[in-house]
Amino acid sequence: MPEQKIIVQKYGGTSVATPERIMAVADRIGRYVNDGYSVVVVVSAMGKTTDTLVSLAGEISSKPSKREMDMLLSTGEQVTIALLAMALHEKDIDAISYTGSQVKIITDGNFSNARIQSISTDRIKESLFGNKVVIVAGFQGIDTEDNITTLGRGGSDTSAVALAAVLGTRDCEIYTDVQGVFTADPRVVTHPKKLEEISYEEMLELSRLGASVLHSRSVEFAKKYNIRLHVRSSFSLEQGTIVMPVEEMMEKFVISGVTTKADESKITIRDIPDRPGIASRLFNLLGDNKIYVNMIVQSTGIDNKASISFTVLKNDYDRAMELCESIKDEFGASGITSKKEIAIVSAVGVGMLSSYGVAGRMFDVLSEHGINIEMISTSETGISCVIDLDYMELAAKIIHKAFLEEEQQA
Numbered sequence: 001m002p003e004q005k006i007i008v009q010k011y012g013g014t015s016v017a018t019p020e021r022i023m024a025v026a027d028r029i030g031r032y033v034n035d036g037y038s039v040v041v042v043v044s045a046m047g048k049t050t051d052t053l054v055s056l057a058g059e060i061s062s063k064p065s066k067r068e069m070d071m072l073l074s075t076g077e078q079v080t081i082a083l084l085a086m087a088l089h090e091k092d093i094d095a096i097s098y099t100g101s102q103v104k105i106i107t108d109g110n111f112s113n114a115r116i117q118s119i120s121t122d123r124i125k126e127s128l129f130g131n132k133v134v135i136v137a138g139f140q141g142i143d144t145e146d147n148i149t150t151l152g153r154g155g156s157d158t159s160a161v162a163l164a165a166v167l168g169t170r171d172c173e174i175y176t177d178v179q180g181v182f183t184a185d186p187r188v189v190t191h192p193k194k195l196e197e198i199s200y201e202e203m204l205e206l207s208r209l210g211a212s213v214l215h216s217r218s219v220e221f222a223k224k225y226n227i228r229l230h231v232r233s234s235f236s237l238e239q240g241t242i243v244m245p246v247e248e249m250m251e252k253f254v255i256s257g258v259t260t261k262a263d264e265s266k267i268t269i270r271d272i273p274d275r276p277g278i279a280s281r282l283f284n285l286l287g288d289n290k291i292y293v294n295m296i297v298q299s300t301g302i303d304n305k306a307s308i309s310f311t312v313l314k315n316d317y318d319r320a321m322e323l324c325e326s327i328k329d330e331f332g333a334s335g336i337t338s339k340k341e342i343a344i345v346s347a348v349g350v351g352m353l354s355s356y357g358v359a360g361r362m363f364d365v366l367s368e369h370g371i372n373i374e375m376i377s378t379s380e381t382g383i384s385c386v387i388d389l390d391y392m393e394l395a396a397k398i399i400h401k402a403f404l405e406e407e408q409q410a
Contacts, residue, residue: 010043022083
């Protein structure tokens with residue numbers, strides 16, 4: 001097979017929401033073909049198709065099986081790949097569409113949230129060698145028993161990055177409805193800055209803390225296989241944001257982004273004996289019940305009594321409270337308190353590794369505006385604070401102003 005300049009492109013649901021947008025995507029692909037690229041395209045279902053399919057299932061069954069839901073939801077991408085192939089044919093560009101099963105994207109059997117285990121490149125490379133644009137349905141694969149599986153939220157991003165890895169290219173473009181990765185959510189902070197580049201570590205932290213541009217699993221794949229992700233708008237020819245190794249970045253800010261999330265709740269078990277095994281018992285119980293725990297803070301007071309505070313997703317709040325109540329007496333706790341409506345505001349940046357006083361400055365900014373910090377969590381690239389939900393937008397704005405407007409202008 002001759003040397004090929006392969007690029008993988010992924011187009012999200014908004015990018016292919018209508019026939020007109022699908023034709024526009026075909027035009028963009030055509031420009032890459034004319035520039036000598038061999039193009040592999042991964043697409044999502046059109047617009048709100050997946051939501052519509054979920055709603056249809058709900059009209060039939062209150063508890064549909066995960067296997068049949070995967071069978072149903074995978075049809076959305078199948079529609080898009082066929083229509084995009086037709087659009088390219090209309091422009092005299094040879095193209096062929098494949099489902100996940102046809103190119104043998106093999107996953108585990110975890111329906112609705114499957115993990116990719118392997119991808120065969122034989123059929124894709126054969127088609128590329130025949131000068132065809134290869135269009136692959138994102139979000140899906142098959143398990144070892146040939147059951148159709150879906151990859152969960154952000155699955156099409158993961159499909160694209162995995163294909164780039166097995167095809168041996170670093171070039172992977174993720175097309176969406178935004179211009180790139182911004183320093184904050186434009187719906188919260190007025191005129192945030194678009195980042196030209198960002199590290200894998202920062203993007204992973206931003207994704208985990210609420211940024212919805214890229215799903216964390218796709219970034220983990222990119223980091224593992226050294227894929228450069230280019231996040232771009234499908235409605236513009238402007239350059240977007242490159243997600244890359246930190247060593248390749250030209251410019252490193254102390255803070256690269258500010259995020260907010262309001263989908264968690266806080267639970268505190270008070271006055272429990274400060275002895276080994278208590279935390280293990282609690283969090284193993286939550287884990288066994290598939291309850292995701294994010295932030296954890298333990299404090300020890302007088303008489304060797306401790307309190308443990310932690311956050312869970314709001315969807316898991318009621319179940320988590322039930323489990324805590326069930327072991328309260330076993331722990332000898334004095335009580336359980338909770339706060340369902342909280343916000344988590346976070347500052348993320350690789351520059352924190354070589355800068356002093358970032359946490360103190362962030363806490364000063366919140367204090368100056370009367371915002372109380374209820375919990376704090378830190379990592380090498382991020383600082384997160386639990387605050388009252390009413391102060392979420394204000395906190396994001398003032399932290400963004402302090403670190404990304406005033407300091408970068410100084």
